[in-house]
Amino acid sequence: MSKIGIASDHAGYEMKEFLVGYLDAMGYEVLDFGTDSPESVDYPDFAHPLAEAVEKGEVALGVALCGSGEGMAITLNKHQGIRAGLCWDPEIATLIRRHNDANVIVFPARFITNDEAVQMLDAFFAAQFEGGRHANRIAKIPVSADK
Numbered sequence: 001m002s003k004i005g006i007a008s009d010h011a012g013y014e015m016k017e018f019l020v021g022y023l024d025a026m027g028y029e030v031l032d033f034g035t036d037s038p039e040s041v042d043y044p045d046f047a048h049p050l051a052e053a054v055e056k057g058e059v060a061l062g063v064a065l066c067g068s069g070e071g072m073a074i075t076l077n078k079h080q081g082i083r084a085g086l087c088w089d090p091e092i093a094t095l096i097r098r099h100n101d102a103n104v105i106v107f108p109a110r111f112i113t114n115d116e117a118v119q120m121l122d123a124f125f126a127a128q129f130e131g132g133r134h135a136n137r138i139a140k141i142p143v144s145a146d147k
Contacts, residue, residue, distance in 0.1 A: 005059035007033035007050040009043035009072070012065025012109035015117055019063060022118055031059055047075035054103050055081035062104035063121065069108035076104050080142050088112070090123035097127035099134050 004023055008016035013035055023030045033049045035041045043066045054062045062084070064072040069086040076084035084104035085096030088111070096102035105124045107117050129135075 002060035003029040003031060003058070005031045005033060005050045005053045005062040006064070007046040007062070007072070008035055008065040008109070009046060009067070010035060010038050010040050011067035012072075012107065013038045015107065015109045015112075015114060016063075016065050018114045019065075019117060019121065022121070023063075043071045044075045047072050048079075050104070051076050051079040051082045051084075055079060061125070063107070064104055065107045065109045067108065067110040069106045069111075073106045076106065083138070083141070087120045087124070089116075090119045093120040093123040094127040097124055098130045099137075101129040101134070101138050 006016055006020060020030050020032055031053060034046050047064060050062050050064060053059045064076060064084065066072045073084050073086045076082045082104055083100055083102045084106050085092070085100060085102040086106045086108065087093045087096065088108065093105060096105070105121065107120070
């Protein structure tokens with residue numbers, strides 16, 4: 001099984017802890033970037049290390065959580081090698097892998113249940129990038145230094 005990175009802020013802490021246990025039970029090796037409590041923290045402090053681990057190939061895929069999911073998604077997507085998708089249902093989780101070759105799934109922890117997160121995580125891991133016309137689109141995402 002693959003090594004999975006996970007990170008959250010305080011709003012996603014409880015769900016992150018649940019998902020770490022779920023991933024471990026599924027046989028994944030989990031690299032937990034924190035946070036380590038429900039005490040208030042700043043999500044970029046945890047998003048950046050997760051993004052760097054994905055970019056360096058230290059983890060195969062990433063999972064990120066914060067209250068709305070937006071802060072994590074915005075921060076993660078500042079990294080050129082990251083394609084993070086905010087998910088609300090399993091169909092979106094499947095599509096971000098198939099069409100966008102997403103390498104990080106982001107959850108809005110205040111708006112979904114643990115069971116919904118598991119359903120989306122399973123869909124995300126089961127899906128594969130389709131390539132083809134989608135590969136052409138993915139190639140256009142990075143911003144070059146001369147723009």
